[in-house]
Amino acid sequence: GQQLNQSPQSMFIQEGEDVSMNCTSSSIFNTWLWYKQDPGEGPVLLIALYKAGELTSNGRLTAQFGITRKDSFLNISASIPSDVGIYFCAGQKYDMRFGAGTRLTVKP
Amino acid sequence: DGGITQSPKYLFRKEGQNVTLSCEQNLNHDAMYWYRQDPGQGLRLIYYSQIVNDFQKGDIAEGYSVSREKKESFPLTVTSAQKNPTAFYLCASSIEDRGVVNEQFFGPGTRLTVL
Numbered sequence: 402g403q404q405l406n407q408s409p410q411s412m413f414i415q416e417g418e419d420v421s422m423n424c425t426s427s428s429i430f431n432t433w434l435w436y437k438q439d440p441g442e443g444p445v446l447l448i449a450l451y452k453a454g455e456l457t458s459n460g461r462l463t464a465q466f467g468i469t470r471k472d473s474f475l476n477i478s479a480s481i482p483s484d485v486g487i488y489f490c491a492g493q494k495y496d497m498r499f500g501a502g503t504r505l506t507v508k509p
Numbered sequence: 510d511g512g513i514t515q516s517p518k519y520l521f522r523k524e525g526q527n528v529t530l531s532c533e534q535n536l537n538h539d540a541m542y543w544y545r546q547d548p549g550q551g552l553r554l555i556y557y558s559q560i561v562n563d564f565q566k567g568d569i570a571e572g573y574s575v576s577r578e579k580k581e582s583f584p585l586t587v588t589s590a591q592k593n594p595t596a597f598y599l600c601a602s603s604i605e606d607r608g609v610v611n612e613q614f615f616g617p618g619t620r621l622t623v624l
Binding site for chain 2: 407410434436441443444446493498
């Protein structure tokens with residue numbers, strides 16, 4: 402199936418810094434989703450994007466559906482320690498494909 | 510509270526034994542999914558079911574089997590034919606709308622270790 406390339410693989414940041422991660426694909430998608438996974442738990446849906454060019458916020462999180470429908474990014478502003486975890490992108494057309502995840506570490 | 514439950518949280522089995530992982534949802538979702546997660550990798554689809562009594566193979570179905578006798582339940586059996594079964598297994602469900610796949614909601618996962 403089509404692959405999603407998610408970058409960066411990992412990030413080590415200081416509390417209060419902003420974070421940006423993205424996903425790209427060679428295929429187009431109808432929906433982009435961003436999930437967060439805490440260690441040993443299932444992913445939790447953060448943001449869902451349904452339209453090319455759409456920019457959606459959820460608190461300190463902002464995500465955009467790329468205009469080409471082949472990419473998406475997620476920004477986290479003013480990071481806090483509880484932002485630690487793995488962030489996954491997912492693209493959806495006929496089925497859902499996941500990126501390999503971005504592991505975020507926040508140093509107090 | 511509506512949600513997806515998976516049990517057990519941790520499971521240990523000896524090599525060569527079949528083991529069944531439970532997944533139950535009370536969200537009234539039609540579609541259910543099983544994923545496997547290995548360190549540093551994205552989620553890989555094992556099986557999915559869009560309706561009761563029907564299911565389809567995902568990308569890595571070999572060595573696994575499922576059943577969907579009830580809408581709320583989608584158990585996964587890891588058979589002895591699965592060559593590398595130690596992994597974190599995630600169940601998910603979503604609304605099924607005329608073939609359109611909607612956002613999936615995940616259970617807490619089961620970590621299977623084969624000794």
